[in-house]
Amino acid sequence: KAGVTQTPRYLIKTRGQQVTLSCSPISGHRSVSWYQQTPGQGLQFLFEYFSETQRNKGNFPGRFSGRQFSNSRSEMNVSTLELGDSALYLCASSLVAGSDSPLHFGNGTRLTVT
Amino acid sequence: SQQGEEDPQALSIQEGENATMNCSYKTSINNLQWYRQNSGRGLVHLILIRSNEREKHSGRLRVTLDTSKKSSSLLITASRAADTASYFCATVRYSGNTPLVFGKGTRLSVIA
Numbered sequence: 349k350a351g352v353t354q355t356p357r358y359l360i361k362t363r364g365q366q367v368t369l370s371c372s373p374i375s376g377h378r379s380v381s382w383y384q385q386t387p388g389q390g391l392q393f394l395f396e397y398f399s400e401t402q403r404n405k406g407n408f409p410g411r412f413s414g415r416q417f418s419n420s421r422s423e424m425n426v427s428t429l430e431l432g433d434s435a436l437y438l439c440a441s442s443l444v445a446g447s448d449s450p451l452h453f454g455n456g457t458r459l460t461v462t
Numbered sequence: 463s464q465q466g467e468e469d470p471q472a473l474s475i476q477e478g479e480n481a482t483m484n485c486s487y488k489t490s491i492n493n494l495q496w497y498r499q500n501s502g503r504g505l506v507h508l509i510l511i512r513s514n515e516r517e518k519h520s521g522r523l524r525v526t527l528d529t530s531k532k533s534s535s536l537l538i539t540a541s542r543a544a545d546t547a548s549y550f551c552a553t554v555r556y557s558g559n560t561p562l563v564f565g566k567g568t569r570l571s572v573i574a
Binding site: 352381383390391393396403404406436438440448450451452453454455456458 | 492493495497502503504505506507510512550559560561562563564565566567
């Protein structure tokens, strides 16, 4: 079974631009979560989607948005990029939403904002 | 915001030794999970322990949970160079419908 796939793997953008990151969950998984990882703040929760509905949202500005499609694939978008948005963005899927379902992570998208 | 805090931040041991990492958290939890992350890659789920459990084993891994002290420990026995990674604890608050919140991790280096 294929794992969680995130594209692109690396991305370099300029301040003020916008970016869209993509995540394909494990087949059959309906829940997708997004995390931002930086050396200073560690892993910070962004969003959680289940069956195209956002279940939870982390404490990030409105520039960060996401969505989930009917095939469970998910995208996240960051508009008006800032230097501080440079991070590893990790997507994780699970069979169902809820705390008892372990997360399966992709290898992330490394975003560098210059 | 971080719910769990791992201790120590970094640990360096020789191959064959045991490695112990600790995690403390602040609020009542539903369960606690441990994950491993190799450099620059995604996290891998290791073990989940529920709030009504005290100890769980998985291969060379042993996890304990003390809800009265709001703490957990991860023991890796007979460590190998391949165990070199960062280890994170993650908790789910008992209030329900809340996301998994990660600590900042322990960086383990196993020297061959």
